[in-house]
Amino acid sequence: MPNTFLGSIMEYTFRDIEKKWKQYWEEQQVYKVSNDSKLPKCYILDMFPYPSGAGLHVGHPLGYIASDIYARYKRLRGYNVLHPMGYDAFGLPAEQYAIETGQHPSVTTEKNIARYREQLDNIGFSYDWSREVRTSDPSYYKWTQWIFLQLFHSWYDKKIQQARPIEELIKIFEKEGNSNAPCPTDSSFCFDGKNWKNYSEKEKREALMHYRLAYLSFAEVWWCEALGTVLANDEVVNGVSERGGHPVVRKQMSQWFLRITDYADRLLDGLEHLDWSEAMKEMQRNWIGKSTGADVRFDIQDYYGKHITVFTTRPDTIFGVSFMVLAPEHALVSEITTTQQKQAVDEYLLYVKSRSERERMSDVKQITGCFTGAYAIHPFTGQQLPVWISEYVLAGYGTGAIMGVPAGDSRDHAFAKHFELPIVNIFGKNYTGEDAYSEKTGVLDNSEFLNGLDLAKATDVAIRAIVDAGAGRAKVNYKMRDAGFSRQRYWGEPFPVVYIADSPYTIDEPQVTEYPELQHLPVELPVVESYSPGPDGQGPLANIKDWVTTPAGPRETNTMPGYAGSSWYFLRYMDPHNSEEFAGKAATEYWRQVDVYVGGNEHAVGHLLYSRMWTKVLHDLGYISFQEPFKKLVNQGMIQGSTRFVYRIRGTNKFVSSGLKKDYETDELRADVSIINGLELDTEAFKKWRDEYADAEFVLEDGKYITGALVEKMSKSKYNVVNPDDIIVQYGADTFRMYEMFLGPIDVSKPWDTKGIEGVHRFLKKLWRLYFDEQKGWIVTDEAPNDQELRIIHKMIKKTGDDIEKFAFNTAVSQFMITVNELSTLNCHKRNILEALAVLLAPFAPHLAEELWHGFGHESSVVNAVFPMHEEKYLTENTKLYPVAVNGKTRTELEFSLETDQSEIEKAVLADETVQKWLEGKTPKKVIFVKGKMINVVV
């Protein structure tokens, strides 16, 4: 075999090899995917990244490498594989950076993307870059806006559990009002056909707003007076703004919402058929938080016709109520608070305004609240119940009010104890007086007609009684709330909305048609000079008069949130250059769902729920024929950083090695991982690292400076970031890819350790030497393989296939090492074995595999090779060395044929010398024999 393709150097020269084949792939367009193929399809998708200014660190590509291996494997198995990549390019950090540096987000984003691309290309992915999408590209967000229009023009028909066009709802309203399509947010809002016809245009639109899937309503945001802007949760730290530490308060603002709650049941039920981890499904179930119970109405004393409605999952405990608690934001608070209590309530409200929802839920030990002075009336006993407000009741959950049942709920119990409110024991002996009894077993007491009833059965009886008394109804409640869809920001999709007489109209509505210039999609984000917030908490767009002002009326100045563009991007990859539709029907019908979706589990609820909702909406409206976006989901864990510490003797510029630090009073400081080899600090590099350390002195141990180490999140500020580019320069992309996979299971977090990569690199060099000799060059022979060699390669074939299917890449890499070790020991250089090995290697180390593949004389890329088949006959063994245990402890090993039956084995085992010794003359009770596994003698 000629070895001219490599010149005379016969070492593993990964730099040349990788450069050569990257160029070849590019020239041959081997990763270009067609929508027109007879092959079965497979759609493998990575969660696209937000292109941050910091670039990729070694943690980011973990999932990308895994999906790339899977994608390459599927191609070898004969699939037409769609494996695209793009950028989630809108987001807060770019805008923040713009505020700080004055650079336009589109400029910095462009720069960051170029950097990401360069880093991604380094790693040798098989992406079809001709399909790249960017959410901030007008040709992309045109369709994000278009989907928003569909949401605006649709409502959810509960009867058929499907979204329908809003025109159909208008026809229903004209005919019969809303009796058959009750208002999703306010069941008391009723009208008939006649009412409808008499409504003004404005009233009609307000009524419809209660039904639209994208609608305008009010929500609280963090408002910072000093900065004159709305802040993200992230930007609020310990109750003050992160920038400047200014005070912040919750403030009501007009916001767009998506009516995701209408889809709650379908989002819940749809989980059943998804190939996602149980944990991930469970998180979504908890987020949706479906619970069944009852709405119960309590009249308010001295306020005729006013009542407090509570949602409870425990109507069976209705006789245990001894007080009521409203959320501080509850609309009734201002109405029912008595003059005597007003000051106290106002003070309490002020306190609550500064508290985040998180704090309110977390601080269970700190009990706060305030009496309103008002009383509610128990619907059965007529008893007076004091009405309190407290931060532990959240306005957004249920009805924003609860009935206090101290004997049955631990928070109510703590509240009653703290404020010395009465506790009614309705559980007999089960309630001890110490803690609430929250089990659902036992019998009720002190509960009138429920007395003696089993708790499990009492719920239905109680609900019936509540309904009969006209005091409420059975109710299903969801913890999930509608999704806030407005951001007071610049760097996001503008809404295709204008306000006419203060009412929002989308640009495709008839009222706007007289202004054709307004009807154009996309509504492009205007170029701005400044990113400072607009007046009254509006976003920066409000400052651009030219843009805001249109002949029809002012534009909406909010922009869409980060998840808008990412909720449907997987559809765009199918047909990324389509200018007529978000994606053509032929394309969506061919590619359909994503077969495997790989990404971090931090997206467990947000992104994954919104994508599922958008897919269902597009399905309901007839645009696509499937209703789940991601069939199988694989979550990758994080690669953590390994931070290094140096110890400075207090008040000096002298640093003491880790082992000696106990002798001094020291300060622990982070040092950059790049100037530390293992644990040993390069003291000269350290001096150069920062000016302040230029004349640092060191106290060494054994002539070395040993640093301290800690595993934590990889981040720039912790100086523990490792850049894949550096690793690739030193070891090559193939080593990097295999090492990332070798680190451990894909789904768990593990620390990065640059030292360990040597092992994988050594392995690739060892593999190389099966094919090449340093002096002789290509040494593969046509000699026929023997049985032992065949067994090795077939075991390898089976293991690789099985492991890739399971996403168990770490064990696949181990198996490669075992195989190469075995073949090296056997001095095997046979084509029959090594050609198959090269193909198996292709998904993991594509550059090296391509080199080897061409070494065999192939003209086409290994990407298009065929994955070898394993043959069972090489895998079956006919004898087994059984571990033999006495009373569960392994004492010896005996070899038997797999055909040997139990009685024969028993005989042989009991005759064995070692077994005899451990039996100590006793007769065995029984012998447990598991064929192919083990033998256990029980005495």
Added chain:
RNA sequence: GCCCUGGUGGCGGAAUUGGUAGACGCGCAGGACUUAAAAUCCUGUAUGCAGUAAUGCGUGUACGGGUUCAAUUCCCGUCUGGGGCACCA
């Protein structure tokens, strides 16, 4: 606080369905080759005790219980690391 998830040698990790715990790699120690180094190769490496040794016996998968002939694996409780909790993406 609530929800999800992890905890196995000095380190990353392996272990079909409950069936020989520690595969593979790093690190470390010793050796070969070399003037030397790098590279490469070989040997050993959970731990305690006994033994010159081969080896033998005991302990051991965060901790405490339980089920089982047999538990890293199943059940109950405790401790602890990580992620999410609705405007970071």
